[in-house]
Amino acid sequence: MADTNGNHNGLAVHVRGVSKTFGKGEARTPALKGVDFDARLGELLMIVGPSGCGKTTLLSVIAGTLEFEGGEIDVFNTSLHSLTNREVTNFRKQNVGFIFQQFNLIPTLNLVENVSVPLLINGESRRAAGKKARELLDRLGLEGRGDDRPTNLSGGQQQRVAIARALVHEPRLVICDEPTSALDKDTGAKIMELLREVARHPNRCVIVVTHDNRVFKYADRMTEMEDGRVERVHESYSHYEKGGQP
Amino acid sequence: MLLGDRAKYVMLVGGLTFAALLMTQQCAVFFGLLSWTTSHMRNMRASIWVVDPKVEQINEIKPMRDTDVNRVRSVTGVAFAVPLYTGVIQARIGDGTFKPIEMIGIDSTTLVGRPPVILAGKLENLRLPNSVMIDELAVERLSQGKARKLGIGDTFEINDREARVIGICKTDRHFFGYPYVYTTYDEALQYAPKTRKMLSMVLAEPKTGWTAAQTARAIENETQLKAYTEAEFKSATIKWFFRNTGIPASFGTTIILGFIVGIAVSGQTFYSFVLENLRHLGALKAMGASNGLLARMLMVQALTVGMIGYGLGVGLTALFGLAVVKTGQPPFLLPYQLPLFTFVVIVLICIFAALLGIRKVYKLEPAVVFRG
Numbered sequence: 354m355a356d357t358n359g360n361h362n363g364l365a366v367h368v369r370g371v372s373k374t375f376g377k378g379e380a381r382t383p384a385l386k387g388v389d390f391d392a393r394l395g396e397l398l399m400i401v402g403p404s405g406c407g408k409t410t411l412l413s414v415i416a417g418t419l420e421f422e423g424g425e426i427d428v429f430n431t432s433l434h435s436l437t438n439r440e441v442t443n444f445r446k447q448n449v450g451f452i453f454q455q456f457n458l459i460p461t462l463n464l465v466e467n468v469s470v471p472l473l474i475n476g477e478s479r480r481a482a483g484k485k486a487r488e489l490l491d492r493l494g495l496e497g498r499g500d501d502r503p504t505n506l507s508g509g510q511q512q513r514v515a516i517a518r519a520l521v522h523e524p525r526l527v528i529c530d531e532p533t534s535a536l537d538k539d540t541g542a543k544i545m546e547l548l549r550e551v552a553r554h555p556n557r558c559v560i561v562v563t564h565d566n567r568v569f570k571y572a573d574r575m576t577e578m579e580d581g582r583v584e585r586v587h588e589s590y591s592h593y594e595k596g597g598q599p
Numbered sequence: 600m601l602l603g604d605r606a607k608y609v610m611l612v613g614g615l616t617f618a619a620l621l622m623t624q625q626c627a628v629f630f631g632l633l634s635w636t637t638s639h640m641r642n643m644r645a646s647i648w649v650v651d652p653k654v655e656q657i658n659e660i661k662p663m664r665d666t667d668v669n670r671v672r673s674v675t676g677v678a679f680a681v682p683l684y685t686g687v688i689q690a691r692i693g694d695g696t697f698k699p700i701e702m703i704g705i706d707s708t709t710l711v712g713r714p715p716v717i718l719a720g721k722l723e724n725l726r727l728p729n730s731v732m733i734d735e736l737a738v739e740r741l742s743q744g745k746a747r748k749l750g751i752g753d754t755f756e757i758n759d760r761e762a763r764v765i766g767i768c769k770t771d772r773h774f775f776g777y778p779y780v781y782t783t784y785d786e787a788l789q790y791a792p793k794t795r796k797m798l799s800m801v802l803a804e805p806k807t808g809w810t811a812a813q814t815a816r817a818i819e820n821e822t823q824l825k826a827y828t829e830a831e832f833k834s835a836t837i838k839w840f841f842r843n844t845g846i847p848a849s850f851g852t853t854i855i856l857g858f859i860v861g862i863a864v865s866g867q868t869f870y871s872f873v874l875e876n877l878r879h880l881g882a883l884k885a886m887g888a889s890n891g892l893l894a895r896m897l898m899v900q901a902l903t904v905g906m907i908g909y910g911l912g913v914g915l916t917a918l919f920g921l922a923v924v925k926t927g928q929p930p931f932l933l934p935y936q937l938p939l940f941t942f943v944v945i946v947l948i949c950i951f952a953a954l955l956g957i958r959k960v961y962k963l964e965p966a967v968v969f970r971g
Binding site: 413442446447449451453455459461474475 | 878882883886887966
């Protein structure tokens with residue numbers, strides 16, 4: 354049954370039997386082998402596992418940035434597999450916020466302009482976008498820095514700007530790819546606290562891909578991947594710490 | 600994005616400026632040179648030019664019989680026809696050296712074929728014996744070895760005969776760079792070395808109600824001479840230079856080089872700019888920017904640098920033109936169509952450069968942003 358937000362049983366993301374292969378012929382490499390995966394509303398879910406296990410590929414297909422070959426993906430009750438490329442792009446621009454490992458802020462734009470980008474893509478006026486962006490930067494502790502260039506900021510500050518950019522258009526799904534791996538321990542911890550706060554929203558879900566075990570404790574739930582498959586789902590960090598034993 | 604990458608921005612603007620400058624300036628010099636080939640027409644002016652049937656362009660002289668003037672006059676549709684002498688003769692100047700001059704002998708009664716602009720003196724005085732009117736270049740050239748510049752009342756020698764300057768005129772420069780010296784037709788025959796036939800051309804005007812072309816065809820039918828209207832003679836002359844000289848090929852090569860340099864520099868630089876920014880473009884694509892939006896973004900950036908490069912290139916060409924217009928050398932003619940042509944070419948170069956990047960962006964998977 355769909356809830357008032359049109360979501361099934363409080364699920365933000367519902368993935369069943371998804372597979373993805375890279376390369377052709379002898380170079381053909383399966384990255385996802387029939388993955389089943391769920392993410393709930395209001396949670397910060399971490400996808401963990403060794404390098405090359407398919408974490409980023411799974412994140413990419415959930416975000417609608419990578420086509421997949423088999424299976425089904427429903428994000429907020431929208432079946433990505435049944436949408437055209439244009440529809441997926443539109444879905445992404447309205448519903449998904451991105452936080453990248455290397456921040457990916459455009460160095461030639463100032464902070465307000467960087468944060469405004471998703472709003473401008475969504476057709477908002479430059480003036481309104483700038484106002485919203487500045488307000489959000491203020492809320493994230495970057496008051497008065499709106500006209501600075503990203504290169505004048507520390508790594509932690511740049512990631513805050515990236516978080517502001519990911520949230521400014523109020524997306525329901527926030528996708529984070531290794532958000533702390535370019536940061537020191539303390540800064541990484543602050544960023545994770547911020548992301549956990551972001552996830553505490555009844556109509557939002559934050560999915561974090563990471564192999565930075567320093568930040569595992571911030572997860573509400575953890576999905577462990579290995580060799581293109583979901584190996585285990587841990588209902589809490591302590592469950593993960595105990596090796597998945599109850 | 601591009602404006603923030605100073606090195607590439609400067610490289611792109613520089614390349615496009617160079618391309619615009621090379622194409623506009625070389626075309627302007629080429630057009631200037633072509634205009635020199637028809638300077639006789641502007642310096643003598645007539646609606647119909649009657650010449651020997653074998654004459655293909657205006658700088659070519661095949662003398663006709665003096666009686667041909669009367670044959671042309673007798674053609675229906677001709678209002679009047681006058682003889683014209685034109686030929687290169689040696690003039691002896693103050694220090695005893697010889698300089699070639701373009702001698703123009705015009706009809707003494709009507710003075711048809713007179714210089715376009717008279718700067719000093721009276722044209723009517725040309726009817727006095729041994730009188731000549733010289734252009735500014737002649738003043739400069741024939742004054743060599745004299746304490747002061749040649750002026751009205753001064754003399755020099757043409758073919759051992761005295762020539763007295765009765766006026767100074769302004770003319771369009773001769774293709775071979777000779778100064779123009781005007782006198783009457785009868786005087787010109789005295790100055791010029793004697794040959795069996797001396798009449799170079801007949802200048803004619805159509806009667807009222809006749810067009811120049813109709814009259815020219817009538818002259819050809821009745822006299823078996825060749826008659827050109829002004830436009831026909833101009834076109835025939837320019838075509839002759841295209842067919843018989845390496846000038847168009849030489850300038851064409853430079854202009855094509857400018858185009859190739861523009862394409863190569865801007866295409867390569869813009870493409871490498873796109874490659875270096877693929878991560879950011881991928882991020883924008885992941886955030887929901889459509890291919891169309893990114894294509895417009897790249898196109899605007901390419902056209903912006905294109906317009907800056909175009910402005911600088913055409914501006915530098917105009918400065919070059921201003922610098923050479925006083926000396927008259929090298930030839931320079933900048934019709935409004937030429938900057939328009941360069942504009943179109945630069946826009947095409949920019950579109951090509953942008954398309955290289957756009958092609959890459961269209962193929963770009965937004966997921967690239969998650970890969971290291």
